[in-house]
Amino acid sequence: MKAWQIGLVSKRGLRREGDERFVLPLWIAREGNPLGxxxxxxxxxxxxxxxxxxxxxxxxxxxxxxxxxxxxxxxxGPSARR
Incomplete structure (x- = not known):
């Protein structure tokens, strides 16, 4: 089995795209080698x-x-879950 990793792209946070979508940039690597x-x-x-x-x-x-x-x-808050 190959080890895949996915993580947040640094310095490129979540952004809005129009009124209906949010976009989160991610990096992808396999066995420590960045793929894109x-x-x-x-x-x-x-x-x-x-x-x-x-x-x-x-x-x-x-x-x-x-x-x-x-x-x-x-x-x-006052209604916090306990």
Missing amino acids: TSELVLTVAEAEQLHAALCYALDGKPIPDFAPECRNSIQR
């Missing part, structure tokens, strides 16, 4: 689902200083 880049394209609904999944996955983890405000409100 691609993009993960998400609809608004897909981005919302991913955001919710990440919020739940991060729930209960320490909040770093650089975390976005929405992370603080989820864990520390």
Whole structure:
């Protein structure tokens, strides 16, 4: 089996494309050898689902200083999951 890696392209963050899509640049490597880049394209609904999944996955983890405000409100807010 070959080891594939996919990661975020540094200095090229998530961007909006029109009103209906988000684009996340990614790099792709196989066994440590870079093969190229691609993009993960998400609809608004897909981005919302991913955001919710990440919020739940991060729930209960320490909040770093650089975390976005929405992370603080989820864990520390009055309706935070316990």
